């Protein structure tokens with residue numbers, strides 16, 4: 537079937553089998569390898585992408601489900617200069633990136649949360665990333681990075 541959607545702000549139209557996962561469409565057919573394949577069964581969040589702004593496990597999402605919709609992968613998250621955005625920089629500064637396997641999904645989970653809750657509590661941040669497993673950081677630094685970004689974005693708005 538032919539699938540058409542917006543990928544990181546650009547239109548994509550691709551022929552794909554009905555049973556192809558969105559993860560494999562992105563990685564293997566379109567070359568967007570930021571979403572990682574960890575478990576492949578919806579348990580680790582390494583494959584997270586945003587589908588119409590909602591965090592989804594792309595390993596459990598059919599490519600066909602993206603038809604007519606908007607997909608954001610980690611490649612679509614960047615600062616105004618094309619480099620890391622404020623949340624990505626906060627991850628780096630906080631030591632929230634170690635092996636980095638979970639990081640694309642964690643950043644997207646953070647962005648999905650901050651889009652709907654500008655002042656999340658630490659408990660709400662933990663809840664928001666509860667579907668994203670990290671074997672390296674112990675989560676503290678990841679929560680720190682999301683919290684500091686929330687505070688800075690609020691401060692930026694207050695000073696704008």
Ligand code: FES
Pocket residue numbers: 572573574575576577578579580581582583584593594595596
């Ligand atoms: S690879 Fe999709 S949730 Fe683990």
Ligand code: FES
Pocket residue numbers: 632633634635636637638639669670671672673
């Ligand atoms: S930084 Fe290694 S799994 Fe999270």
